[in-house]
Amino acid sequence: MNASAGDLFGLPPEDRTSSRYTGYTRAHWEAAADGLLKAAWKWATPGGARLDLPGPPSHSGVRSDGLEGYARTFLAAGFRVAGAGGKDPNGLLERYADGLDAGTRTPGRDDAESWPLILDHHVQGQPMVESASVALGLRLTRPWLWDRLTSDVQDRAEQWLRGALRHVPAGNNWYLFPYTVAGFLESVGRGDAETARARERASELLEHWYRGDGWYADGDGRAFDHYNGWALHLYPLLDAHLARDEEESAHHGARLREHLESFSLMFGGDGAPLHFGRSLTYRFAASAGVGLGAVTGHTPLTPGASRRVVSGSLRYFLERGAVGNDGLLSLGWHGPHAATLQTYSGPASPYWASKAFVALLAPDGHPLWASPEEAAPSEGPDRVLSVPAAGFLVQSTGADGVVRLHNHGSDHVRPDEGESAADEDPHYARLAYSTVTGPTSAENTADNHLSVVVGGARSARRRIRPLGSGHGDGWGWAASWHLPVFPAGPSTVPGLRVESVTVARGRHELRVHRVLGAPDGARAELTGWATDPDGPARSLLRGLHGWEAPESVRAPQGTAFARRVTVPRLGAEVTGTAVLVALASLTADPQAALPDEAVDATVDGVVDRVEVAGDTVTVRWAEDGARTRIAFGRGAVTADHG
Template identity: 45%
Template sequence: MSVAPHPHLHLPPTDRVLSPRTGWTRAHWEAAADRMLDAIVPYATPGFAQYRLPGRTSWSGVVSDGLEGFARSFLLAAFRIAGAGGAVDPALIERYAAGLAAGTDRAGAEAWPALTDCSQQMVEAASVAVALHETRPWIWDRLDNAVRERVVDWFSGFVGGRTWDNNWRLFQVVSEEFLASVGAPHSRRDIESGLDRIDDWYRGDGWYTDGDGQNFDYYNGWALHLYPILWSRIADDDGGRTAVHRERLHRFLEDYPHFFGADGAPVHQGRSLAYRFAALAPVWAGALADCTPLAPGLSRRLASGTLRHFVERGVPDERGLLTLGWYDTFLPATQPYSGPASPYWASKGFLGLLLPADHPVWTARELPLPVEESDTRRALPAPGWLLHGTRHDGIVRLVNHGSDHQPPPAEGADPAEGTEDPHYGRLAYSTATAPQTAPHAAERAVDNHLALLSPSGTPSRRTRIHRLRCEDGIAASWYAARLPGDEHRYRVETTSVLHGPWEIRVHRVQAPEGATVREGGHTVAHAHPPAARTGPGWALTRTADGLSSAVVALHGWDTTADVARDLEANAFGPHSATPHLHLARHPGGTSTHVTLLALSRDTLHPEALRTAATIRTTPHSPTVTLRFLDGTVVEV
């Protein structure tokens, strides 16, 4: 896509000495924050207790959405106010002080909904609590006693309350710790049990699952690591927990820069992606808590590169607003709990403004991202992922053999139970592509999926992922394929092998005789229809700006291949296309299929790629040997 420097923001001049990679300085961050805060003022209710932004209402209703607008923007305002030592436009402070007074007036026209068990208000209360703590000298300490009492009364709905058993436990933790910090009644048991609970979800190497199961995504950084760090800034006595949280965040950040492309884009995976640059929260948290392994110049380069990436692509929009989408508004990539103010959890991406202007993260010269220095490859066994990036085009790809967003299986449960989510169930994601999420395209499930097709064309779904292996350059898993009207469960086992810029997938597929087998590669999307080419055993599609995706049959496929096109199905653009391979009639029993997948800004030559590896299968043995042109041999 074409990229304007900053289409909807007036920004300071770039500084290519301090920031040779992005040109951005702290002043750019302050300007972006100020524009976002100014832009929402026309949507405020008269007392500033709610910001009722335009867009689709969430399932919680317009009043809850209005509170969300207040709370999430208050988080951004707090970082701006505290980071400037209160030296901001006084109207900014006055707006949020007035909103606190109006929102906690139960008899008023702008009253916030009470905090009840598992209510959306719990999420928003945590943002209010953090913002109040960080701005205490300028807001809380200056509120009338009656308003402070009403704020405490509103927060008291948390005490002894029940939250959803996932990252929501931390909303109760920080909110009740704020109550403790102002001498208000609270439950130490609520706080301690919430912090104990996230320990149950820690899987090692800096990774938490968001609740029971295999729920790995950006909530690991912008919630499960972030809130314990923010909690420790409020707590008088952390009971020794902060050291553990700092150690885990340090380990997580060792790998985290590998999720970002050279253009600043984060890998597009998981839910709530409308939060966009909230993905930067753990980077800033590491610097704030002095537990980051990243050099200051790398932290700022990563953060500035990502914020600039979105700004260059029209985020915020011409009104200065964050919309429900990735670049433009795109509702099929959102969740029903998201309302028009939900994207303002992106405020967490501005956490770095709490660091003083003379902190090394703002004064050190920028350093390159890992993918800017060399090709990269990283195995992350905790979430079951492989990451690999290519320096020449700056793309990072994620191979998924572990995160499925399914509840933990019950004893004796169907191995294929669950509902598929394309943000989790696909075999691969990247910084340059998104899964097909519009219902009509998600039903087809072509992209990055190995499916059995029923005679009517219904694809099997990769719901629960059963892990087998995840180590340097190789990961494997299986899923149980279901077909309509067939009680049998067919095992589809996939091993991904990384070699240079390519992913080679080796599939062992159980299927009934006559079933069709289909595999798709990465979907590319653009404002204009991507070009498509096919040949014997390969298919390729290419966007107008030179992003190509190809699938190449190395073993076990028919010679026919095709490109599936869709419209308004992808967060990256209105026209999308996915290359895919077929086996028209499975012989029954178990078959082996080997595919090379390429996603690149290079020109791809699929017929040449068919010679990239020699495949040897052994009769009556599950072993497949891959021999690459450089002499590398891999046995699967």
């Protein structure tokens, strides 16, 4: 059993007067940062240039991983010291200064201290990622670190950092790494045409990737995830804030404000962010955008609600085993969890969680810390919110604080990339995600998935094409279509297409699918939420039209939330065009009663009647008699409710 974070890090006593939801104050944040840094520095090389944390290496190798340990912890140290006005009770900056000196003496040499060179992303790219953290750490702590370095060390550091300006980033948020390096160099009087061009190029791409509603795509495709908060909003707005550039702050700040209108709802009442998208081992970095909004004033949230979200997220992970008995952040979610990881994840990767400590830039006495905590957006009345730009439908229930994300727009497939079932990513491909459940592994039955089975092969969902979304008072909908692709035999079936609609109301989800062009002998399968039969979260999946009786399927590899999970599944024989309707539900409210399956294929107490006439589905809700109508057209879907 893991030791408590309070014991490991010496957290102060809870303050339930000012922080009635979490008990955390600014002092808890400082203690958490100090504890994480103290544990990580035990693994430093003699010169302090690398923190070689224990564990299996990433595909970039141990030298790059060691640089990652230095750079990502430097972020936490930078926020910690800058937010305290330069006070450095643990002598952190001296260590980072020594490490900078040692790492840049002979870059590229294969020894215990030298940092790897920054090259193109497909050659040796990871150091480019870390260069941004080094640059940002130096910028945050300039009066107490950079300005006290000898000119020789400054010159060597600049030369190493400029590798980020001279090599090709990956085609996504990576362009913000040279942008951040250039911003630092310009801030210390070392800017030139090279730094200006790096910033111009990143700004051009950022505008190209902006899709509206406060959301950026992470590259030229349709990848919408936590990278919005911990990268695409964080770097440009923090750069403008540190530079005191009012025009750029207003531009990027307005987008962050709009982003937080929807994103702030994506934290559960227990503090958990949505388990969705890649790099989830960064954990409480998910709250970085909320913290930055409070620091800069560009947020729709009150200071008390902002603190509730950021402190709730930090506490959520500290209490659930994210930190091992050695004080180190593990690779995983709660504790270690291999299925959460990507191949680029190494022992120090979790320390991008340091970005959450941007909240410490709000000094003691700032409204973020001085105002009493208020409820998080997910702790109020039930809400349903559509985010058309991203193709999201966000559904929260106040009784249990559970947030669900219905994904009809984010797929992490590049525009130039083909669709292959072998590349299906459980963290993007599923129909829905939540704050209390995780997706099953790629080797197990997929949760929250509509597959078509042809010749014994189950289809995957790769590229997701939105078909529309909207919301009203107490309800919302989102729709998309995808081309089923298969792992065996021909990758596609001519004419086969699946259109999917989710209607959210309360804790219930109406899931409507239209399968077109199904060959003879095909079968459709729909799965629901993967939950532990003995855990607090419970799920339901019932057929309303076209589906056979449900069954329960085991997922032996479990999820990031539970080792033992089962997945409800429906099946139906389909040929040609078929319209299928089901009701799903997920709850962690112990008082909530999940209905039993009714004889007439509706669900007692929830749905009163279902009518399917051609390509139109009409559902009458039992509670209040409201009617939901979904109409499929040629490449379009409409929905209304009343």
